[in-house]
């Protein structure tokens with residue numbers, strides 16, 4: 001049976017930079033604290049007229065181009081985001097309209113694990129013949145739900161978008177295995193409490209800042225490492241591979257300490273084979289981070305023929321996942 005491949009990638013980062021030094025003037029923090037605890041030096045912020053859909057569209061156009069396709073080749077759009085333009089209609093529909101194409105389009109919410117959940121769905125769609133060219137867009141305007149007076153979260157998050165085209169035909173990264181997980185018992189540890197049907201917008205919810213993201217960072221941290229490692233091991237077992245068969249690791253760019261702790265568990269990989277520069281430049285961009293990292297790695301031309309890349313992510317829900325792909329040039 002033919003295997004699904006990532007045949008094109010793209011990413012988009014807004015131009016505006018928010019440095020740790022800027023944050024020092026906004027909340028009680030320091031560049032030293034932020035760098036030591038997170039590895040983040042700066043992050044990008046969308047302008048007022050930039051949205052999840054417009055950033056996603058920019059990344060999507062690049063991915064379609066990179067796949068040597070035209071928008072009309074795309075027959076399904078999946079958008080992974082926790083910051084949609086609207087609760088409805090979906091951001092996927094807005095992107096579909098802006099691309100001027102037809103076919104199904106829907107949003108899928110798995111927080112920071114969204115790119116990997118998207119890969120799993122797209123792989124199933126193209127391998128069972130339902131669609132030919134599935135566009136996955138992961139895009140986040142996290143600055144719209146971050147409280148810039150809360151030092152525990154505002155230093156962490158940034159805005160940005162990534163996209164890829166998944167297809168059976170063409171050269172690219174074969175999607176060999178994807179494993180997903182979730183554990184809803186921890187929903188409260190990372191949550192946007194207001195704006196949904198449980199707490200619709202009222203003056204009170206706004207006064208209580210319920211429309212801002214809330215995170216118990218240190219609790220999330222512990223679960224993240226354990227679940228990302230086990231998802232990677234599930235993929236390895238699925239393919240009857242050893243750890244040593246992995247050439248590159250792209251962990252969700254949530255925090256440099258999480259990346260380092262995870263890298264220690266796959267200690268055959270040298271430092272340059274574990275992608276970690278994205279967290280430093282862009283902060284935690286949630287669903288987009290793996291796609292941005294993958295796009296930059298591919299464009300640098302560092303991944304050799306037949307090398308295997310592992311992606312792994314963890315996010316609100318909790319949700320997590322991992323995927324192993326092989327470069328088929």
Ligand code: ACO
Pocket residue numbers: 028029030033034037038111112151152153155156190216217218219220221224254255258284286314315316
């Ligand atoms: N500057 C200075 N001090 C700070 C700051 C700051 N920006 N933020 C918190 N502190 C203080 C705290 O108040 C606390 O002080 P106290 O001991 O006097 O109470 C102290 O620093 C330690 O706080 P912790 O929360 O324990 O700090 P930690 O080392 O855990 O770092 C961080 C916080 C960076 C958020 C980290 O926990 C983290 O990255 N967690 C994982 C996040 C993640 O992976 N999220 C999942 C994906 S995101 C998604 O799905 C949307």
